[in-house]
Amino acid sequence: MKKMLVLMLTLTMVLAISACGGKAKESTTESTQQPTTKTEEAAATEEEFLPEPGAKLVVWSSGTEKVLVDEAAKAFKEKYGIDVEFQEVGPDKSIERMTTDGPAGVGADVFLAVHDRIGSAVQSGIILPNDYHEEETKANNSDKAIEALTIDNILYGYPNSVETTAVFYNKDLVPEAPKTWDDVIKFAKTFNDPKKQKYAYMWENGNGYWNFGFLGGYGAYVFGKDGSDPSDIGLNNEGGVEAMKFYQSLKNTVLPLKTADITSDIKKSLFTEGKLAMNVSGPWDTISLKEAVKNLGVMEYPTLPNGQPMKPFSGVKAFLVNANTKYPNAAKLFANLITSEEFQIKDFELLGNLPSNKKAAENDKIKNDPFASVFLKQFENSVPMPKIQQMNAFWSVHEATFTSIWNDGVDPKVALDDMVKKMQDSIASSK
Incomplete structure (x- = not known):
C-alpha cells in the first residue's frame, strides 16, 4: 500500500512539472512572435495605419512656404505613392475659408493655420483631433506649442513652427x-x-x-x-x-x-x-x-x-486636418510628415521659420544661429495669443x-x- 502511494505521488509530480514546462515553452513561443522593443512595436503599428487606397491630397499654405510643401509632397509620394497638390491659402485666412469650403467638400485636406483661431475651428467642427500621432507629437514638441493647440485636453494640430x-x-x-x-x-x-x-x-x-x-x-x-x-x-x-x-x-x-x-x-x-x-x-x-x-x-x-x-x-503655426476630408488617414500621415524633425529643420533652412520640435531646436544650425537663438529666447518671454x-x-x-x-x-x-x-x-x- 505504501509503495502504491509513493508511486502515485511521484507520477503526479512528473505530470505537474511537465505541464508547467509546456506552459513556459508556449509562453516563450508567443513572446517571440511579438515586437520585442518599442521601436518594433511602433513600426508594426505604423504599418497598420495606411493611407486610403486611391487617396490624393490638397494642401493649403502661404505662397512663400510652397517650397516646403513641395519638398514634403515629394517625400510623401516616394513613401506612399500619393500625389499632393499645393494651393495658396495663407495661415491667416485658412480657418475662415475652411469654415465654408470644408463642409462644402472643396476645402484642402491639410492646411496651415495659426493657433489663435483653433477655438473657432473646434467650435465650427471643421478640424479633426490629432489622435493617432498624439503621443508622438506631444513628446517631440515644446510644451508651449502643445498647449497652444489643445482645447479641452484634446490636441488638434501638428505643430510646425513657433514665432514671435x-x-x-x-x-x-x-x-x-x-x-x-x-x-x-x-x-x-x-x-x-x-x-x-x-x-x-x-x-x-x-x-x-x-x-x-x-x-x-x-x-x-x-x-x-x-x-x-x-x-x-x-x-x-x-x-x-x-x-x-x-x-x-x-x-x-x-x-x-x-x-x-x-x-x-x-x-x-x-x-x-x-x-x-x-x-x-x-x-x-x-x-x-x-x-x-x-x-x-x-x-x-x-x-x-x-x-x-x-x-x-x-504664435504657433500648425498643420490641421479638415474634418470633412475624404482621406483622413492620408491627411494625418502627411501632416505628421511635414511637421517632423527633418522637415522643421528644412523649414528653418528654406524660410527661417523657428521649430517647435525640441530636437530640431537643439540642432547646431539653429541653436548657434545668431538670429534664431534671439527669436527663440524672445519666444520664451512672450504671451501666446489666446486661442x-x-x-x-x-x-x-x-x-x-x-x-x-x-x-x-x-x-x-x-x-x-x-x-x-x-x-x-x-x-x-x-x-
Missing part, C-alpha cells in the same frame, strides 16, 4: 543694440529726420498684435492670466493704461507718423534702403533681410520704463482702439474702457 517678434537693426547705423527704451529715445533724437524719411525705430503701431508687447510688459492681459477666461478682460487695468500712455508718448519722441503710413512693406523698404535703423518684425523676414542689409543684427525688445521687459504676442473663440472680439476692435490713441490723442483709459466694453458686448451677443 523682435527687433532687427542695422549695425552700420546702430553699432550697439539699445537695451532700454530710454536708449532708443536718445538715439531717435539724433537720427530721426522725417523730411528725409529717416526713422530710428518702427513697428506697425496701429495693430494690436504688434502693440501687445507694451501691454504685456505692464501686466495687462486679454482673457485672464492664461488667456482662457473671457469673463476677465484685463486690457484696461492700471498697467494697461500706463502702457498706452507710454505708447502714445512715442509719437513725439520716436515715430512721428500716423498709423496708416506704416505697413510691413513700407518698414521693410525703408530698412533695406538704410533709412530705418531698427525694424520690428519676425523670423520670417530673416532670410530676405540678411540678403538686403549687409550688417544685420537682431535684438530682444528694449526694456520698458517700468524696468520690465516687453512681452509680445507669440478661445472669443479672441475674435479683440481682433474686431483692436485697430480702431490703437489708432484713436495714437493718431487722435484719445485718453488711453477712455479708449481702453471703450475697447473692453465693445469686446464684452460682442462676446455677449455671440452666446
Whole structure:
C-alpha cells in the first residue's frame, strides 16, 4: 500500500512539472512572435495605419512656404505613392475659408493655420483631433506649442513652427543694440529726420498684435492670466493704461507718423534702403533681410520704463486636418510628415521659420544661429495669443482702439474702457 502511494505521488509530480514546462515553452513561443522593443512595436503599428487606397491630397499654405510643401509632397509620394497638390491659402485666412469650403467638400485636406483661431475651428467642427500621432507629437514638441493647440485636453494640430517678434537693426547705423527704451529715445533724437524719411525705430503701431508687447510688459492681459477666461478682460487695468500712455508718448519722441503710413512693406523698404535703423518684425523676414542689409543684427525688445521687459504676442503655426476630408488617414500621415524633425529643420533652412520640435531646436544650425537663438529666447518671454473663440472680439476692435490713441490723442483709459466694453458686448451677443 505504501509503495502504491509513493508511486502515485511521484507520477503526479512528473505530470505537474511537465505541464508547467509546456506552459513556459508556449509562453516563450508567443513572446517571440511579438515586437520585442518599442521601436518594433511602433513600426508594426505604423504599418497598420495606411493611407486610403486611391487617396490624393490638397494642401493649403502661404505662397512663400510652397517650397516646403513641395519638398514634403515629394517625400510623401516616394513613401506612399500619393500625389499632393499645393494651393495658396495663407495661415491667416485658412480657418475662415475652411469654415465654408470644408463642409462644402472643396476645402484642402491639410492646411496651415495659426493657433489663435483653433477655438473657432473646434467650435465650427471643421478640424479633426490629432489622435493617432498624439503621443508622438506631444513628446517631440515644446510644451508651449502643445498647449497652444489643445482645447479641452484634446490636441488638434501638428505643430510646425513657433514665432514671435523682435527687433532687427542695422549695425552700420546702430553699432550697439539699445537695451532700454530710454536708449532708443536718445538715439531717435539724433537720427530721426522725417523730411528725409529717416526713422530710428518702427513697428506697425496701429495693430494690436504688434502693440501687445507694451501691454504685456505692464501686466495687462486679454482673457485672464492664461488667456482662457473671457469673463476677465484685463486690457484696461492700471498697467494697461500706463502702457498706452507710454505708447502714445512715442509719437513725439520716436515715430512721428500716423498709423496708416506704416505697413510691413513700407518698414521693410525703408530698412533695406538704410533709412530705418531698427525694424520690428519676425523670423520670417530673416532670410530676405540678411540678403538686403549687409550688417544685420537682431535684438530682444528694449526694456520698458517700468524696468520690465516687453512681452509680445507669440504664435504657433500648425498643420490641421479638415474634418470633412475624404482621406483622413492620408491627411494625418502627411501632416505628421511635414511637421517632423527633418522637415522643421528644412523649414528653418528654406524660410527661417523657428521649430517647435525640441530636437530640431537643439540642432547646431539653429541653436548657434545668431538670429534664431534671439527669436527663440524672445519666444520664451512672450504671451501666446489666446486661442478661445472669443479672441475674435479683440481682433474686431483692436485697430480702431490703437489708432484713436495714437493718431487722435484719445485718453488711453477712455479708449481702453471703450475697447473692453465693445469686446464684452460682442462676446455677449455671440452666446
